[in-house]
Amino acid sequence: MLALPHVVKAVEQHHYIHRERDRSSHACLILSGYAIRHKIVAGGHRQIVAIQMKGEIVDLQNVLLDYADHSVQMLTRGEVALIPREEVNRVAFERPSVGRAMWLDALVDASIFRECIANVGRRDARSRIAHVLCEFALRLKVAGLGEPSGYRLPMTQEQLGDVTGLTSVHVNRTMKLLEADGLIERLSPRSIMIGDWKKLVEVGDFDDSYLHLKENEPALS
């Protein structure tokens, strides 16, 4: 992807890459830092639908869809590469392997969303949080950003609540319990160490097959 013309841009924490209803002119690849994708519902509550990290394109859907159906915002400061929409579109159809990779990206994205629906819809708070922690740990590892044994969690408890459909208060309560049970340890705020990976996986009902890691990943970037 970086062979295409692009602009590298440093972005501050909380900066919006784009907002719901925007027409976006560029696709955005994260070079460093973390971004979230979220929607606001009536009443002002927020639901985070995805957390994106280095090497991921956050808005490939906007290459074909006219309007953004959700917002993308930086969770931390970082760097992104902006690639003109038409360029992406062109290369997608000129080079079948690239087109295939983009289609695959959309399919894996959708699979992760499905798991998220199940997580939020049918698991209790303890499982939901454990599940999110497992997924994040594994994705960090795959991206070469750290080991599941311990990592920096780039988000606040309130944001974790927005991922899991819980309130920050209940996230706090529940993480305290996970800690008391030895599943995780928290060194400083925003940094967790996984005390018992096997148990965490079990509590979180985490089965990584929905990430479709093997079959694909001739990484897009």
Add this chain to the structure above:
Amino acid sequence: MLALPHVVKAVEQHHYIHRERDRSSHACLILSGYAIRHKIVAGGHRQIVAIQMKGEIVDLQNVLLDYADHSVQMLTRGEVALIPREEVNRVAFERPSVGRAMWLDALVDASIFRECIANVGRRDARSRIAHVLCEFALRLKVAGLGEPSGYRLPMTQEQLGDVTGLTSVHVNRTMKLLEADGLIERLSPRSIMIGDWKKLVEVGDFDDSYLHLKENEPALS
């Protein structure tokens, strides 16, 4: 799609098109009837992630993904067309317009999943159900299967609970309230009439832009 070699098959209610972890050899286009896509979480609870109707392909993701990450099951009896996976794959890359339509299908699917995450994660029971009723009504209309003013709801309250992440008991309570407030009327079980579309849309916080109806839909079939 039906120009490709395919087999038409009649399927009974509750028949599985395929199950989680299957390798599927065919893509499945619904010709009549309804199907659901669902996942089972630890504890045996079920989450329905999508309801599919006439003209939709339920498992296009399996053309590129090796294993099914969720099950597809008929909600009613119906007819489906099974198209060999390799055929779909071939035509996707031979004919750019078809490849584009399939990519777009994945993107719209993902957008609907995102809305579903927000629905289940951040709306209360009343809104969730109203939202699902609105979406279903609109999609039926788009598919040419009826008018939003009233339609046959092909699922039980328990299944509606599995869509919304609620129990059947609470779905029942809540629908009774919606009925008492005049937002819907129920003629017979499984058939609803929408009493006040505007209000239902408002209660359900329903904004159809996530369905991306305008911009796309040079229908796949």
Add this chain to the structure above:
DNA sequence: ATTCCAACGAAACATGGGTTAAAGCCGATC
């Protein structure tokens, strides 16, 4: 018509998670 069964409806009770509010903590900044 009668039977049967799945789905609906309803009541009584239990509880997980929400709400509100206040106090502590910690890292950045001056």
Add this chain to the structure above:
DNA sequence: GATCGGCTTTAACCCATGTTTCGTTGGAAT
């Protein structure tokens, strides 16, 4: 090394939703 603001933690209380149970209904089969 004091101040400040965002984040975390705790506590008390409340309510939306879950659980259990059982009675009712209505459509399909005979």
